[in-house]
Every structure is written in structure tokens, then in C-alpha cells.
Amino acid sequence: MKIDAFSKISDISVYTLRYYDRLNILKPLRVNETNGYREYSSQQLLRVAEINSLKELGLTVKEMAHFFANDSNDAQQIREIADNQIKELRHLINQTEQQIKHIQTNLFLYNNGGINFMNGITIKHTRPFLAATLRTKYQKSSKTYDQFSENIWATLEDGIKNSGGILSSPCLTMYYSGLFLRQDDEYVDQEIVEPITSELKIDKASGISVREIPAEKVASIINNDGLENIGESGNELLKWVTENNYQISGAMREIYHMNPNDSKKLLTVELQLPIEQ
Known part of the structure; x- marks a missing residue:
């Protein structure tokens, strides 16, 4: 499917999809050599789900680019990131409760x-x-x-x-x-x-x-x-x-x-x- 259709389905703007392409975070399935149109597959929505999960963990776009560049997608790294996020949130919760x-x-x-x-x-x-x-x-x-x-x-x-x-x-x-x-x-x-x-x-x-x-x-x-x-x-x-x-x-x-x-x-x-x- 063309980039406009994939943008609507994935809820990611065309501008962001192009940015993800440049950073190798989410590359199109193919690029039409004649007109340069980017084409995507519905299977790539799985990568979109991964991207959204990493966002929730607090990774920046550049950190995601580094993560996806590693073919093994280091699970230990993700666990550490999640653990640090949880610790920070618990600290914020404790601070908020003390303020209350x-x-x-x-x-x-x-x-x-x-x-x-x-x-x-x-x-x-x-x-x-x-x-x-x-x-x-x-x-x-x-x-x-x-x-x-x-x-x-x-x-x-x-x-x-x-x-x-x-x-x-x-x-x-x-x-x-x-x-x-x-x-x-x-x-x-x-x-x-x-x-x-x-x-x-x-x-x-x-x-x-x-x-x-x-x-x-x-x-x-x-x-x-x-x-x-x-x-x-x-x-x-x-x-x-x-x-x-x-x-x-x-x-x-x-x-x-x-x-x-x-x-x-x-x-x-x-x-x-x-x-x-």
C-alpha cells in the first residue's frame, strides 16, 4: 500500500514515516523506481506496535534507531530501560504522595x-x-x-x-x-x-x-x-x-x-x- 494509506492505518503522519525511513526505524517494503513512491505492507504494522511500545518505555527516536540497528534487539537492554522507567515513576509517585x-x-x-x-x-x-x-x-x-x-x-x-x-x-x-x-x-x-x-x-x-x-x-x-x-x-x-x-x-x-x-x-x-x- 502507498504511504498515504499506511499513514492512516498506522496513525503515523507521512512526515514521520519519511523520518523513520531516513533513520532506518521503519523502512518501506519497497520504493517504486519509476515514481519514487514508498510502498508498505500490512505486516509492517507489527513494527509500528514495537515503536509505540518503545515510546512508552521512554526511548527517543535516536535510541530506537540504535536499537533496531542491532539485529538481536537486546532484550536485556529493554528490561533495563523498563526497570529504570518503573523506578523513576515510583519515585515520582512517592514524591507526589508526600506532597499530598x-x-x-x-x-x-x-x-x-x-x-x-x-x-x-x-x-x-x-x-x-x-x-x-x-x-x-x-x-x-x-x-x-x-x-x-x-x-x-x-x-x-x-x-x-x-x-x-x-x-x-x-x-x-x-x-x-x-x-x-x-x-x-x-x-x-x-x-x-x-x-x-x-x-x-x-x-x-x-x-x-x-x-x-x-x-x-x-x-x-x-x-x-x-x-x-x-x-x-x-x-x-x-x-x-x-x-x-x-x-x-x-x-x-x-x-x-x-x-x-x-x-x-x-x-x-x-x-x-x-x-x-
């Missing part, structure tokens, strides 16, 4: 009214934010908190990741009773919370909910020793709220601010108690 997490963290801190790393109790106003949550109860006499919480965070995080979401920091726990509030209750009623930026379709059978955490006026206290003495900080916050004639209007929020240089290391825990007068 950074944006999510800054968004949460904005909605959280910032964070005061100084000691003492402050009052601030939080903004609403979207979150994936898992609310559960456990009997305090039956197990420790660590035993109870071992799997619930994994359940929530897997639900988010399996739905195409990306985990962010900080995350938090909201305590309704049993810890901090109504401490004498036999059961701890809590909700673990992972902030997200968009709606996720999560399997309802998992028990995970996607909802908006409301804006609140809160009294806030910072514990720079992680979870050390967090109970004492909670009691201090409760005492301050009572002494200043505030009413508790929601669940205690325990917010985990991670070390930005080590995402697995807890840097600061902030307790927030919604209040009203």
Missing part, C-alpha cells in the same frame, strides 16, 4: 485553628472537616486500650486506602465516655478519625463512616511528651473548663501531631474539649 500528605496536614492545621506548642490552655475555634471514622466500644475490664486499638486503626486505614484515599496526618480519637468524660463508665465509647479531602465510597460492612466533623469552640491543651501523662492533661483541662463556668458540648478530641521528619514518631498530643456558656 503535606497539603492534607496543612489543611487540617488550618481547620484546627492552628496549634499552640506552648504550655497552658487556650480557647480557639475549629472549622468543619471531612473525615473517615470508625466508632467502637469496649469494656474496660476485659482488655487494655492497647489490646483493643491494635486492629481498629488498621481497619480504618485499610478502608481508606482500598477506596483510593491517601492517609494524612494528624489523625485523632474522639472520646464520648469511659475516658476523659464520664470516666466511671464501664465501657469506653470512642471514634477514631482520619481527615480526608474528598468523599470516598467505603464498604458499609466495614463499619466505617464518611462524615463531616463539625466546627466547634474548644478549650485546648498541649502535651509535648506524646501520650505520657495524657490523663493528667485531660483532668487539668476538665478542671479548667469547670472553674471558668463553661459547659462541655461534645466529645473530647485527642489529636496526634506526628514528627514531620519521622511520620511514625509522635511529637505532640493536643486535647480539645468542645465548650459553650
Whole structure:
């Protein structure tokens, strides 16, 4: 077939086909000696498929010319090229995910009214934010908190990741009773919370909910020793709220601010108690 027909079938422009001819990447089956017309065979569409595959691997036209000049078409060379491409893409994915997490963290801190790393109790106003949550109860006499919480965070995080979401920091726990509030209750009623930026379709059978955490006026206290003495900080916050004639209007929020240089290391825990007068 003539070059115009082959161009339409292969989706390669006539100009590019001539360029490929000059570089010996894709030469015509024959050239008419009378009129100089290039003629191609439908079998040469297999070479077109190879060219497209090499493009996807990131080879330049000159690299393809060198590759096709080698009759053996070095398979090891192609594997190395593909492996390098995959490594580069994974690096870009990791960089992008880190950028997303950074944006999510800054968004949460904005909605959280910032964070005061100084000691003492402050009052601030939080903004609403979207979150994936898992609310559960456990009997305090039956197990420790660590035993109870071992799997619930994994359940929530897997639900988010399996739905195409990306985990962010900080995350938090909201305590309704049993810890901090109504401490004498036999059961701890809590909700673990992972902030997200968009709606996720999560399997309802998992028990995970996607909802908006409301804006609140809160009294806030910072514990720079992680979870050390967090109970004492909670009691201090409760005492301050009572002494200043505030009413508790929601669940205690325990917010985990991670070390930005080590995402697995807890840097600061902030307790927030919604209040009203």
C-alpha cells in the first residue's frame, strides 16, 4: 500500500514515516523506481506496535534507531530501560504522595485553628472537616486500650486506602465516655478519625463512616511528651473548663501531631474539649 494509506492505518503522519525511513526505524517494503513512491505492507504494522511500545518505555527516536540497528534487539537492554522507567515513576509517585500528605496536614492545621506548642490552655475555634471514622466500644475490664486499638486503626486505614484515599496526618480519637468524660463508665465509647479531602465510597460492612466533623469552640491543651501523662492533661483541662463556668458540648478530641521528619514518631498530643456558656 502507498504511504498515504499506511499513514492512516498506522496513525503515523507521512512526515514521520519519511523520518523513520531516513533513520532506518521503519523502512518501506519497497520504493517504486519509476515514481519514487514508498510502498508498505500490512505486516509492517507489527513494527509500528514495537515503536509505540518503545515510546512508552521512554526511548527517543535516536535510541530506537540504535536499537533496531542491532539485529538481536537486546532484550536485556529493554528490561533495563523498563526497570529504570518503573523506578523513576515510583519515585515520582512517592514524591507526589508526600506532597499530598503535606497539603492534607496543612489543611487540617488550618481547620484546627492552628496549634499552640506552648504550655497552658487556650480557647480557639475549629472549622468543619471531612473525615473517615470508625466508632467502637469496649469494656474496660476485659482488655487494655492497647489490646483493643491494635486492629481498629488498621481497619480504618485499610478502608481508606482500598477506596483510593491517601492517609494524612494528624489523625485523632474522639472520646464520648469511659475516658476523659464520664470516666466511671464501664465501657469506653470512642471514634477514631482520619481527615480526608474528598468523599470516598467505603464498604458499609466495614463499619466505617464518611462524615463531616463539625466546627466547634474548644478549650485546648498541649502535651509535648506524646501520650505520657495524657490523663493528667485531660483532668487539668476538665478542671479548667469547670472553674471558668463553661459547659462541655461534645466529645473530647485527642489529636496526634506526628514528627514531620519521622511520620511514625509522635511529637505532640493536643486535647480539645468542645465548650459553650
